[in-house]
Amino acid sequence: MTTGTPPAEVLRARDVHLVRDGRPLLQDVSLTVRAGEHWALLGANGAGKSTLLGLLGARTHPTRGTVDVLGRRLGRVDVRELRAYVGHVDPRHPLTEPLRVRDVVLTGATSSVAPLPRWRPTPEQEARAERLIRTLGLAGHREARWPTLSQGQRGRTLIARALMPRPRLLLLDEPATGLDLPGRERLVEALDALRRDHRELATVLVTHHLEELPPGTTHALLLRDGRALAQGPVADVLTGDLVGACFGLPLALARHGGRWTVRTTGTGTGTGTGTGTGTGTA
Incomplete structure (x- = not known):
């Protein structure tokens, strides 16, 4: 740019x-x-x-x-x-077939839930699917079937799928x-x-x-x-005052290594904000 x-x-x-x-x-x-x-x-x-x-x-x-x-x-x-x-990732993806990770990712090229009959990916599409699988940390699971995947592996598979058409x-x-x-x-x-x-x-x-x-x-x-x-x-929006007003709780925010933690500063009950368990480490 x-x-x-x-x-x-x-x-x-x-x-x-x-x-x-x-x-x-x-x-x-x-x-x-x-x-x-x-x-x-x-x-x-x-x-x-x-x-x-x-x-x-x-x-x-x-x-x-x-x-x-x-x-x-x-x-x-x-x-x-x-x-x-536009790539759209929804963890409630309606897949019922026991497809391999590789096949799920390739359905992003056809914007379909399952592989289309008689459709075959081009060499370029196959290479892109492999790159995305590696980027999303799924190289060791490319042949794994959907029902055997953890929720996290499914989520990363769906992100790779959404990126197939280069959105x-x-x-x-x-x-x-x-x-x-x-x-x-x-x-x-x-x-x-x-x-x-x-x-x-x-x-x-x-x-x-x-x-x-x-x-x-x-x-x-x-x-x-x-x-x-x-x-x-x-830096302007994620402050204790603004996020606290958004969730209706007195909150204190901190940022470490680019990651946020949250804790309540009063006696209110939880509303889904979390309690500051994130640490910023992978």
């Missing part, structure tokens, strides 16, 4: 509202994500994080406001074509769901490796645990009751 020239916009949401069954899920939310930025969407359960991610991934449309994904406005573009340029944007919906501490740390390490190896890739990660954020996280958006409470560079 040329010095002094802002990176290209990957996402822009303006004054977005989303109403479902008469209930407002998002209200007046705006967000701009540029190439090479790594955003965290943070908030308690029900704050609207996954709902907003669905808009950013062209899976739903706003009731009011505009969403531009890779320069194309929702409502004016074939979303099936647009989704080919400019990667959306991660609570990728650490169900992981134990070693699995979480391996996932965080893999996400940070992606940042180093794919400089132009923009990512948006949904979580309600600050301990799950990779060191390369650059920006954050705090959601509370469907509204944006604060957004911007992590």
Whole structure:
């Protein structure tokens, strides 16, 4: 990227509202994500994080406001074509067949859950799948079947799958769901490796645990009751006052080696923020 020239916009949401069954899920939310930025969407359960991610991934449309994904406005573009340029990682991936890791990754080339009949990958696609498997730390599991994988191995497999079509944007919906501490740390390490190896890739990660954020996280958006409470560079947004207001708890935050820890400073009950168990080591 040329010095002094802002990176290209990957996402822009303006004054977005989303109403479902008469209930407002998002209200007046705006967000701009540029190439090479790594955003965290943070908030308690029900704050609207996954709902907003669905808009950013062209899976739903706003009731009011505009969403531009890779320069194309929702409502004016074939979303099936647009989704080919957006990697979406959902740990609830609906795979029922006992596919090998390699085969799951290759389904990212066809945007399908299972291999398509009579489809064969090109040598270039096979080579890319192998590179991604290595990058995500799965080289020793490439022949392992889906039912035998741990939750963490499945998560990293799905990230490799999402990267197969060389997307400019990667959306991660609570990728650490169900992981134990070693699995979480391996996932965080893999996400940070992606940042180093794919400089132009923009990512948006949904979580309600600050301990799950990779060191390369650059920006954050705090959601509370469907509204944006604060957004911007992590140094400005991830503070005890702002995150505490987001979760409704008195909190103290600390950052060590690029990783965050959280602890309560009062007597409130937990809301899903975690208690500061992250250490920043893999």
